[in-house]
Amino acid sequence: MASEFDLIQHYFNRPSQHTQLGIGDDAALISLSAGMELAVSTDMLVSGVHFFHDADARQLGWKSLAVNLSDMAAMGAQPKWTTLAIALPQADESWVAQFSEGFFACAKRYQVDLIGGDTACGPLTISVQIMGEVAPGKALKRSGAKAKDDIWVSGTLGGAAIALAAMQGRFELSEVELNACASSLNTPQPRVELGLMLQSFASSAIDISDGLVADLGHILERSAVGANIRLGDVPIHKVVSTHLRDSKVQTMALAGGDDYELCFTAAQQHHVEISRLSSLLAIPLTCIGSINIERELVVIGLDNEVMDIGKAGYDHFKS
Ligand code: ADP
Numbered sequence: 312m313a314s315e316f317d318l319i320q321h322y323f324n325r326p327s328q329h330t331q332l333g334i335g336d337d338a339a340l341i342s343l344s345a346g347m348e349l350a351v352s353t354d355m356l357v358s359g360v361h362f363f364h365d366a367d368a369r370q371l372g373w374k375s376l377a378v379n380l381s382d383m384a385a386m387g388a389q390p391k392w393t394t395l396a397i398a399l400p401q402a403d404e405s406w407v408a409q410f411s412e413g414f415f416a417c418a419k420r421y422q423v424d425l426i427g428g429d430t431a432c433g434p435l436t437i438s439v440q441i442m443g444e445v446a447p448g449k450a451l452k453r454s455g456a457k458a459k460d461d462i463w464v465s466g467t468l469g470g471a472a473i474a475l476a477a478m479q480g481r482f483e484l485s486e487v488e489l490n491a492c493a494s495s496l497n498t499p500q501p502r503v504e505l506g507l508m509l510q511s512f513a514s515s516a517i518d519i520s521d522g523l524v525a526d527l528g529h530i531l532e533r534s535a536v537g538a539n540i541r542l543g544d545v546p547i548h549k550v551v552s553t554h555l556r557d558s559k560v561q562t563m564a565l566a567g568g569d570d571y572e573l574c575f576t577a578a579q580q581h582h583v584e585i586s587r588l589s590s591l592l593a594i595p596l597t598c599i600g601s602i603n604i605e606r607e608l609v610v611i612g613l614d615n616e617v618m619d620i621g622k623a624g625y626d627h628f629k630s
């Protein structure tokens with residue numbers, strides 16, 4: 312069986328693009344571009360909590376980096392470096408090989424260097440740190456939303472939640488339908504280019520990891536504002552939209568996590584430029600409502616009723 316050092320050397324040590332000293336020493340060395348700020352974030356994936364014990368290793372490799380890149384996207388930062396701490400129940404070389412393939416496919420697509428990490432024996436847990444650059448004062452914070460701003464969402468929502476529900480036997484989907492939404496759950500596409508381009512337009516931004524209502528809620532709280540949105544305007548995954556009269560499915564669209572789209576606010580004057588950005592990047596960008604000063608989130612349902620959303624969203628410590 313390969314030793315820990317052989318595994319790291321063979322599967323995680325790849326040439327880097329913007330790193331002075333990468334894997335192999337006691338610490339990595341990096342230089343920030345002149346005048347830039349360092350954006351840093353960490354996200355952990357725990358077996359049995361964030362993914363099934365028997366999840367596909369390649370997809371898990373992709374997703375563990377992608378969810379971190381999504382945080383860079385939400386900050387409007389350019390991701391550059393990542394570290395990977397992983398606990399493995401055993402040194403299963405073929406699992407590590409596939410995991411590394413998925414991880415580096417994502418690293419290559421978004422041009423980030425894996426510059427270090429840690430490897431231990433234990434229940435399967437993957438903790439990734441991401442580091443990126445952003446010009447001072449340009450980061451997209453949660454706190455900048457202003458009354459009358461439009462609220463926008465990228466891509467479509469609910470695909471990951473309905474795929475998960477189908478896989479857990481909580482909702483019935485045909486095989487064709489499941490295939491059409493499984494990639495939202497397993498191989499999310501972080502909106503890094505969009506985040507960078509939004510620097511000039513957005514007043515606030517967040518990535519939707521815990522569900523639209525919960526994550527928009529974070530913007531509202533940090534910005535001390537409220538919002539009105541309409542379910543009928545929320546861009547919804549095509550599989551989800553065919554079942555949208557089912558209230559369970561409406562909850563998936565509004566409160567389902569794991570889509571990793573961006574929710575952002577922008578002054579109305581930017582409406583046309585943002586629509587143009589959508590065609591330029593070939594990413595749907597949809598205005599779903601607007602910010603107000605009421606300090607609450609009102610969701611208008613399909614029949615023009617005010618929906619009862621309660622404390623929607625995914626909360627790890629919910630009883
Ligand atoms: P230390 O004993 O100083 O913690 P390690 O033996 O854990 O060093 O790691 C040796 C080198 O391999 C370091 O550069 C570390 O960053 C890197 N490394 C260890 N595990 C991983 C991993 N899972 N992914 C990437 N790099 C790793």
Ligand code: MG
Pocket residue numbers: 428429430
């Ligand atoms: Mg170590």
